[in-house]
Amino acid sequence: MTKLYYWIAFIFIGCACTFNQAQIPGLGKQESPEIAAKPDYDSTRLLKVLPQQLEAVKTYIKSKGGIYSNQRAILIDMKIPSKYFRLFVVDLKTNQIISKGLCAHGSGSEIAGTDSLQFSNVPNSYMTSLGLYKIGGAYQGNFGKSYKLAGLEKSNDKAMARAIVLHRYSCVPDEEQYYPICNSLGCAMLSENYFEELIPIIDGQTKPMILKIYY
Secondary structure, three states: OHHHHHHHOOHHHOOOOEEOOEEOOOOOOOOOHHHHHOOOOOOOHHHHHHHHHHHHHHHHHHHOOOOOOOOEEEEEEOOOOOOOOOEEEEEOOOOOEEEEEOOEOEHHHEOOOOOOEOOOOOOOOOOOOOEEEEEEEEEEEOOEEEEEEEEOOOOOOOOOOOOOEEEEOOOOOOOOOOOOOOOEOOOEEEOHHHHHHHHHHHHOOOOOOEEEEEO
16 A cells, blocks of 8 residues: 555655656646645545555455455545545555545535534435445436446445436536535536546446445
8 A cells, every 4th residue: 555655645745757767647637836735624534544545345245255356446535625636446456546536515415604614314305315336327418428326335325216327517626726626416427528438438347346435
């Protein structure tokens, strides 16, 4: 995990990072110096929390006897404000972060007057639900191609009934910005361009991918 620690330390300072002496594909974009220099959250948490969550995902996949992809997984850190990249696609064999993007949370998860979030599995709460998800089959919906999400824990086992899915929407920007992005109704909602970037990653797996949302 040491290599992952070193790489994560540079994600939000706009460096041309390397991993195993090789350039990481898709991570050459430079963030705004003003945004990168003054993050309004504890960016050092990535050094501790992301590796822990990654190990938990790998342990879960291993415990299920090969029914999920052991090549790629998606981790979403809801502690990171929505204006920053907080969705990470990780190569489970090398522990490299191979892609990152913005991701909206549910409007009901916001707590007025604070920067904190709350989470729920209750239908019509419009809140994000934490936990492990299986990225299911694709379908054509109101936002074009989308992916069904099946909650794998008590904290999110109503995801299918709540129609919680992974989808694109035009209000989500491609790049980090100075203010929070738009909210969803509880879905993991991405920019149109970034969603297109994820399609070949998700569709390229021979088994369902795991997605984990944590805080």
